Amino acid sequence: MGTVVRFTSDRTSVDVTIGEDSPGVRDFLSLLPTQLTFEEFNGKEKISYLPRELNYEGSPGSDPEDGDLIYFTPWGNLGFYYDASGIDYSDATLHIGTYNATEDQLALLEGSVTVEIVD
Secondary structure, eight states, rough: OEEEEEEEEOOOOOEEEEEEOOHHHHHHHHHHHHEEEEEEEETEEEEEESOOOOOOTTOOBOOOOEEEEETTTTTTTEEEEEEEEEEOBBBEEEEEEEEEEOHHHHHOOOEEEEEEEOO
């Protein structure tokens, strides 16, 4: 189990399970609830920029996989990876949680998106 965070647009919702504890994850959760805007990026992920940079000092990097929600420290964005092929471990890619949604569902996650803890 873990904390469930729901991302809801006017056309779909995607739940992310957060099962780990790190400074970056705790700071992300402290921003909620919030409104974000997502966009397609590079045919690999849906991204959104947070209202401020996360405090992630001491958070481990990751080797992202399809179904991961990540925070990319150089740009300060969240990313829903749906095609992580060719992306390797990086200290700059922090694992936030995992989701189970199709690319079609992610395509509907656009415009104003409400992000809130539901569990």
